[in-house]
Amino acid sequence: MNVQRVANTRIFARRLDVSHQAIAYQMEFSAAEDLAMILPIPVIPGSREDAVKFINLEDYSTFFDDLDSAFPRPKSLGRGAPAAGSIVPSETLKVQSVGSFEASFVPSSADFRRLDKRFRIEPETWNKIPDYSDYGFAVFKLKRGDHEVHPMALRFPSRHPDKLFFPTVHIHDGEVHAKEEFDHEIYCQVDRPGMFAMTKWEESPGIAKTSCKVDKSQNLLKADAHLHRRRLKGMLDNKDIILGTA
Template structure:
């Protein structure tokens, strides 16, 4: 993947279920895939639900408006012999319950620069195993070209009592210690940089999915520049 930038991530928590929404601008010369690690609660391998947000292309635009005071359903999956491939809006996606199940990922997925085959583990799987040996993963297939991805989302039972944002940079088999960040964060019931003045209930003209809480404001944060290359967490508000 030549370039990933303009990343936007939303997260919220209800009980031990976290919702995570991700969007970015992507440029890739070849068929590629985006792999997101999921910190599942142990013993809940089937507790991941993909969410189709193709009907909400302005999801993050609306969240930004609310956070700044500007005017302007999935099905749980369990792994069969070959992991199920699901159409989620514009994407094909699969859920990988742990690092060992990458051998059951459909061959239609291209990971990194090479097509995945069971007898030759590509570098991306080795890297993910090194950093996330006990995580699940969601894999989204990307077509060649330059794209502004419509948001893709899922919910999962989290092992953490804080919000998880997958921000560690892994590109072309490399995980640098320091990386250039260009990320905007949105959340509800969390401690980010800015508490928005509006709530979804105040802005009924904004089309937002049902997992957005109608009486809770949108928190906003932004990280840019060279930073330690790691995932990001946000403490929940009381």
């Protein structure tokens, strides 16, 4: 696919309960044709096709701007840069309308054959990343042109009750490189101070409700919790970020 530019990728993650995690994702991009944003997610193996809930943030397009505003700016800084189910599957995957784009949950890499061929990544590509052999995949179908889409968001049943997952692996034109150019900002909230090892993270001086419209976040944000931010810049290992316990 002819993707001309991807920039200003921003990701938010929070554990919602012992079984579920939420992710929000936004980027700017230019493309000459329709394309797909594919986010591998560590769902509980065997999750059904309805296990992932997509969240419509069309009415809160400034979600990430508000997260950014929670942190002091001593100087001008740029933003960051982009298992088989337990039931017999239907022939085609369900497509959901989520604000200005369409989304599908692909339960396993083998199920990509049931997705529109324009938006598939062939199984051989996923085989280059063995960790994804039993992951599920959230697929957002995006229109060609020059865009900053409103945040894409979802909640999913996570296999990691004590970890927080950020989908940051880059795959371009079916190739997986050991290192890639990163220009990301990632954000999170944690329920308890000291819950995760966060030595590389900034903490907001105030709680979320002082800078964010929590009532418009579809329960993604916890009003009385602080925010944390980390910048990923430069040529880095091409892997997902998994925040573990302290």
